[in-house]
Amino acid sequence: MMYAIGDNIVCGLGFNTDEVYSSVRRDISGVKRCEGTFGVHEPFMASLVDESMVDDVFDSLHNSRSKSLCRDYTKFEKMMIISAQNAIEKAGVDASGRDFRFILSTTKGNVDLLGRQNTDSDRVYLWRSAELLSEWFGNTNIPIVVSNSCVSGACAQIAASREINSGTCRYVAVVGAEVLSKFIVSGFQSFKALSSEECRPFDKSRTGLNLGEAAATIVYSSDNEENKGNFAFCSGAIRNDANHISGPSRTAEGLFNVLDTLTENISSEQVAFINAHGTATLYNDEMESIAISRSGLNEIPVNSLKPYFGHTMGAAGVLETIISSRAANDGIVLGSRGFAQSGVSCSINISNMTKNIPERGQAPYFIKMLSGFGGSNAAILLKRVL
Amino acid sequence: MMEIKAYSRITADKMVVNGSTVYSSSDGENINLTDLYRHLGIDYPKFFKMDNLCKAGFLGAETIIRDAGMDTVTPKKDCDIVLFNSTSSLDDDIAYNNTIEDDANYFPSPSVFVYTLANIVTGEIAIRNKIMGESSFYVLKEFSSSIIYSVVKETAQETSANAVLCGWADFLNNTPDVLLMLLQRTDDGKIQFTAENINKLYR
Numbered sequence: 001m002m003y004a005i006g007d008n009i010v011c012g013l014g015f016n017t018d019e020v021y022s023s024v025r026r027d028i029s030g031v032k033r034c035e036g037t038f039g040v041h042e043p044f045m046a047s048l049v050d051e052s053m054v055d056d057v058f059d060s061l062h063n064s065r066s067k068s069l070c071r072d073y074t075k076f077e078k079m080m081i082i083s084a085q086n087a088i089e090k091a092g093v094d095a096s097g098r099d100f101r102f103i104l105s106t107t108k109g110n111v112d113l114l115g116r117q118n119t120d121s122d123r124v125y126l127w128r129s130a131e132l133l134s135e136w137f138g139n140t141n142i143p144i145v146v147s148n149s150c151v152s153g154a155c156a157q158i159a160a161s162r163e164i165n166s167g168t169c170r171y172v173a174v175v176g177a178e179v180l181s182k183f184i185v186s187g188f189q190s191f192k193a194l195s196s197e198e199c200r201p202f203d204k205s206r207t208g209l210n211l212g213e214a215a216a217t218i219v220y221s222s223d224n225e226e227n228k229g230n231f232a233f234c235s236g237a238i239r240n241d242a243n244h245i246s247g248p249s250r251t252a253e254g255l256f257n258v259l260d261t262l263t264e265n266i267s268s269e270q271v272a273f274i275n276a277h278g279t280a281t282l283y284n285d286e287m288e289s290i291a292i293s294r295s296g297l298n299e300i301p302v303n304s305l306k307p308y309f310g311h312t313m314g315a316a317g318v319l320e321t322i323i324s325s326r327a328a329n330d331g332i333v334l335g336s337r338g339f340a341q342s343g344v345s346c347s348i349n350i351s352n353m354t355k356n357i358p359e360r361g362q363a364p365y366f367i368k369m370l371s372g373f374g375g376s377n378a379a380i381l382l383k384r385v386l
Numbered sequence: 387m388m389e390i391k392a393y394s395r396i397t398a399d400k401m402v403v404n405g406s407t408v409y410s411s412s413d414g415e416n417i418n419l420t421d422l423y424r425h426l427g428i429d430y431p432k433f434f435k436m437d438n439l440c441k442a443g444f445l446g447a448e449t450i451i452r453d454a455g456m457d458t459v460t461p462k463k464d465c466d467i468v469l470f471n472s473t474s475s476l477d478d479d480i481a482y483n484n485t486i487e488d489d490a491n492y493f494p495s496p497s498v499f500v501y502t503l504a505n506i507v508t509g510e511i512a513i514r515n516k517i518m519g520e521s522s523f524y525v526l527k528e529f530s531s532s533i534i535y536s537v538v539k540e541t542a543q544e545t546s547a548n549a550v551l552c553g554w555a556d557f558l559n560n561t562p563d564v565l566l567m568l569l570q571r572t573d574d575g576k577i578q579f580t581a582e583n584i585n586k587l588y589r
Binding site: 039041107108109111114115124125126127128130131142144145146147148149155159162163165166168182183186187189190191237238239240241242243244245246253254257372373374375376 | 461463467472473474476479480482483486487489492494495496499500502503504505506507508509510512513515516517518519520521522523524525526527530533536537540541544545
């Protein structure tokens with residue numbers, strides 16, 4: 001068990017968790033139509049973070065820092081630093097300590113630098129992003145990058161729990177970050193995975209996913225100091241389908257094995273809700289419904305937050321864990337925006353309405369589930385503290 | 387306690403399996419992964435679709451899994467794959483970027499894009515050998531036997547895996563840098579899985 005003692009979200013809906021969560025509660029989505037953005041020919045739907053706002057917020061942090069840290073940071077680097085600094089301030093801990101480690105969760109980092117001239121050649125490496133993050137806080141422990149496709153955000157939290165449970169560290173900051181670029185958007189377009197309208201997870205008329213940019217941070221601690229914890233991480237599992245590199249298993253083998261492991265010691269009545277990956281692609285949502293159904297978890301309310309944020313890849317697991325924890329503490333299950341009629345073959349409990357958690361006292365747990373390329377599947381079991 | 391049942395090492399000019407050189411490139415040339423594949427007598431047509439990182443990782447895994455006589459047909463929930471590198475999927479990122487950079491020559495390809503994720507190599511190895519335990523990919527600035535040791539040890543402890551395929555799989559600038567190890571919970575006098583031994587096998 002480890003405790004989340006500070007968190008932050010930087011995304012299209014705001015620059016801190018309260019602001020972002022309050023927008024979601026008011027059913028505001030960050031997803032918008034983008035035309036000509038990044039020099040991509042076809043229009044696409046995405047939740048972008050305003051670059052001038054990132055610059056302004058970053059400059060206010062930057063001024064209070066030493067000259068040695070002055071350099072031209074990229075949007076990706078600025079977002080991850082803003083998010084980490086805000087979360088660490090909330091946690092009220094010293095991020096330069098020997099007992100503190102950074103874990104960065106990202107798939108593509110600064111990949112858009114590949115198309116540009118005159119940049120430091122090492123800035124495109126994911127480890128360099130993590131190093132810049134640690135350096136900003138004066139932390140000298142080697143940072144770890146988790147790059148496990150779209151399940152990275154759950155894997156990074158699992159890696160943090162192993163660091164903490166083994167006694168290697170007392171605090172771990174899990175920072176998930178991703179920005180969009182011509183590289184990423186054109187790739188998803190080539191896969192014909194993008195929807196031309198707002199995505200509709202699990203719905204009959206779903207036509208694909210929306211992309212999104214975000215940086216999200218959770219500072220985990222080995223103990224619940226002064227009851228500062230917002231939620232607790234209980235356990236996690238990562239399993240491979242061993243089936244296909246870009247399509248999920250038809251029998252949901254990997255995700256079923258994940259859920260089977262995760263719910264070994266608890267009953268389904270104890271789980272308030274499952275926050276699914278819910279990308280709104282035909283195959284992903286169908287596979288998730290099979291995994292939930294095979295695991296006998298059909299009665300548990302299921303939702304997807306992708307219509308609010310788009311698919312933020314390496315940041316998704318961190319961002320969606322934070323929003324789900326706020327909802328769990330408030331005793332509610334957020335609705336799946338845009339869902340009207342089930343378009344998956346298994347009967348699972350999806351709703352477009354935000355509802356109170358029934359039998360709340362009996363259901364302190366919630367599950368965050370993810371699936372991605374390379375046959376990877378992951379989920380984590382979390383517990384509310386309020 | 388886990389032991390290193392078998393290991394393979396691929397560098398710029400040769401491949402070594404369990405301490406014996408199984409293939410060397412011609413003088414001064416960098417190793418060609420397709421030549422290596424043919425030399426090893428492997429029959430797996432999917433190999434030709436893979437990017438360089440996957441090819442290098444696949445060959446590293448293939449040799450030691452065969453050498454250890456591991457069952458590759460039965461689905462295995464008790465085997466994990468934990469890999470590390472420094473350049474992520476940069477070799478294929480550059481290849482994909484070349485297909486989109488120039489507007490006059492804009493042909494984004496899904497079969498190139500899919501390999502722009504570091505962990506696809508773990509998926510390719512999992513598919514080939516029906517490995518259904520944990521699969522994880524981590525990126526570090528440089529090879530670190532102590533981090534590899536501690537992350538793999540913690541992983542196997544949590545998943546209770548009986549076997550782990552783990553190590554370093556990197557490829558950039560026509561140069562593979564691979565050290566793959568097959569760990570098993572046996573006690574037959576093989577090499578113990580320790581940070582010191584990982585370092586010896588890499589250097």
